[in-house]
Amino acid sequence: MATTVVGRLPADEFALSATLRAVPDVAFRAERVIEAGGDTVMPLLWAHVDDGTLDGSELTEALREDPTTDGVTLLGDFDDEWLYRMHWTGHVELLVHMITQSKATVLRASTVGNQWELRVLYPNRESLSSTYDFCEAHGLTFDVQSVSEMDVTPSGRYGLTDPQYEALVTAREAGYFQVPRGASLDDLADDLGVSHQALSERIRRGTDVLVGEALLTQPNDE
Structure with a gap:
């Protein structure tokens, strides 16, 4: 049976940690995440700030200087929210493994402070187990918050x-x-x-x- 998992991992072990340090008030959420070949993924990413004081050019520069990004493109500027397309080239091995090896679907990816929270749909429990094994083998942190079987109701x-x-x-x-x-x-x-x-x-x-x-x-x- 399909299984949904919500888990968190440090940005330092994933993506955009430098941007989150440079622009601490920003929050990110991925509209979609697809595997882009090799050890990279290509997210369509929303950035948001609550107080409306952030200069979009400052955020774009921070993203382009982030060592975990490549090909950062600003697609839309909506005052306190921005839409980007980019490649993540840093520590995204876990995400690539989820998508390619575990045949999982990333339903949600968003920042919570200096962490990323992922909501992932696995086709079965066995594919979830492969993620645990991968994290242990590579010294990665994936703190599972919840695991639930998909309910078709x-x-x-x-x-x-x-x-x-x-x-x-x-x-x-x-x-x-x-x-x-x-x-x-x-x-x-x-x-x-x-x-x-x-x-x-x-x-x-x-x-x-x-x-x-x-x-x-x-x-x-x-």
Whole structure:
């Protein structure tokens, strides 16, 4: 059965560690990561800062001077967010192994401080084991945060519990998220046969999970 793994590794053992030191306020997330031949990968990478004070030219220069990058191209400038294409040529052996040897799919790659967090889909447990063996053989750190079997149900595909999925779908169909609202929380609670508070918590926690999945951040624990 397919297995999803969330794990972290230090940027010093991966990519962009020099950029993260030079521009500590920036956060990165990969839109996609593909193997580019040899020991390189080519990510389509978003860079973001919250305070809006970063000069894009400063970030581009830091990326081009980073020893783990090559062929850095700025594709889009959106005030406090930038889209880049580049080659990672540094310590990306683990990522190349995941993609080529383990037949894995990198669903998410984003920075958390000076670490990278990867969400990886493996075709089976055996392919995951090969990643453990590779890390041990090469002295790499891959701190696994969670391991879960892929759930083919609609709720499972998005990391929701069944009650959260039911609450969000019911709310959406009733127009709860529209402006103005097509239904109140009390109306939905009556339809689902639960209390106002229980339904409110399901919607808030379910929304938190969905936002976490969509925006490439790790959802909070239930």
